[in-house]
Amino acid sequence: MGGLEAAAARETGSRLEAIIEESFVVLLPNHADFDRARAWLSRFETGLRAGDALHLAIASNRGAEAIHT
Template identity: 40%
Template sequence: MTPYLDTSVIVALLTGETSAARIRLWMTNRTSSTIMISDWSLTEVSSALSLKQRTGQITAQASDAARKQFQIFLESSFEILPVSGQHFYKAARYCDRHDLGLRAGDALHLAIAVEAHAELITLDKRFAAAAQTFGARYTLL
């Protein structure tokens, strides 16, 4: 099954968070040569890097380096899936389950991954639990 990366995985890898070693190990051992992300991922990665820089978690130089590395991934490693109105509709239905605490952006990722028959790869336990509730394939790193 083709993996679909949650933004948390991408940002952790790009910024050298403590989970980056686990992510690199997973990337080395994966069986699929394709890695999926979506158009929405582009916005979220940019936002997350800006937030990290604004809050002093990374320097301007680290942010620039992360953006350059992300561009390399976009050109060489990632298949970018388009986002449709149906994805937003399905994400809204996922968010209706208030007990899951699913955020809108995560619900959108889940809808895209499910439609693509992809395996969601995430660092977020709550997101993984929601994926399980909806019968989606996932891996919690």
């Protein structure tokens, strides 16, 4: 397996940035998100890791109806 040439890597990075700006909303976590994540983490049977709990809390607190991974 080879790596990308520098020009191709720059083009790929630029395309990714464009897709992110056009298609995604970046949400910063707030206090309520950390509280919800902490509550889920205290339920050990969930098996959630901290990062996963925070991502789910952010989505949940903003009314996400589905999570696609």
